[in-house]
Amino acid sequence: IVSQYSNDIPEPPGSMYIRPTHIGTEAAIGKAAAPSINSMLYVLISPVGDYFAGGAKPLRVLLDETGMRCAPHMGMIKSGGNYASALGPIIAAKNDVQADQILFCPNGDVQETGAANFLLIDGNEIITKALDSSFLHGVTRSSILTLAADLGMKVTETQLSVEELLQRAAKPGVEAALSGTAAVLTSVGTLIHNDKEHTVGSGEHGPITQKLRQALNDIQWGKAPDTHNWLTRVK
Ligand SMILES: Cc1ncc(COP(=O)(O)O)c(C=O)c1O
Structure with missing residues (x-):
């Protein structure tokens, strides 16, 4: 995935944030009390800037x-x-x-x-x-x-x-x-x-x-x- 979007990765100190996400998808009410037997794993990726741009204070x-x-x-x-x-x-x-x-x-x-x-x-x-x-x-x-x-x-x-x-x-x-x-x-x-x-x-x-x-x-x-x-x- 990262190679596919490599052109969107900003120069340092920016970076590509990669966030795998896993959610239960079983179509059943009551899953708050039991684990879902189906799930979906998807990955969010996003270019991010310098988290502390502007010089962070302690x-x-x-x-x-x-x-x-x-x-x-x-x-x-x-x-x-x-x-x-x-x-x-x-x-x-x-x-x-x-x-x-x-x-x-x-x-x-x-x-x-x-x-x-x-x-x-x-x-x-x-x-x-x-x-x-x-x-x-x-x-x-x-x-x-x-x-x-x-x-x-x-x-x-x-x-x-x-x-x-x-x-x-x-x-x-x-x-x-x-x-x-x-x-x-x-x-x-x-x-x-x-x-x-x-x-x-x-x-x-x-x-x-x-x-x-x-x-x-x-x-x-x-x-x-x-x-x-x-x-x-x-x-
Ligand atoms: C609760 C918590 N602790 C620590 C960290 C730092 O972890 P990492 O160095 O893997 O980003 C994170 C990062 O998201 C976090 O959410």
Whole structure:
């Protein structure tokens, strides 16, 4: 499909967004309670521009310890319902505290935001939640951790509590970032928790975040060797 529409792929930093979609199509009422035996898989593709055109400011992120993005056993699945259930709280966070996103931390466990994974960078260490079924296993998260290890960083996949996050984020030089296909790696400058604002490190774009973002972009845009064979060339 991508080769067929290769002329419509914009130059970097634009890209072709590919979204496989799978829906149940069995013609029967009552399918809310049982899986459909027929389904249709179709692929939406769309040229997209630079997600952060105009120079993104470091993000403001609200820590939410009481709600959750979606049901915990569904978190690793890219299902529409997961996104719908997070929209109300995200809109409220935008209106109430001018947050760009919510970082869902049910019972103090730092998970992910509405559509991106969360990483903390403390000196030479990059820390993020270890994989489990409660959150989406983003390919960007995996690529960034691989590139961080390539650069000699210590990669720690673990449980991170809100308490530890706030303690570490207050240290000078610490960086926080969101990872995702569209966001690539975007700095978080402020964490909002219980009506208090906590600046992450300097509150500005972090140099390590920018270095990792650039390293991934360089591979995606063919400027650096694709040593992990992540690119499939369109003929
Ligand atoms: C809930 C959620 N988490 C994380 C991500 C980041 O995943 P990826 O890096 O594969 O884009 C996404 C991307 O859509 C997402 O929807």
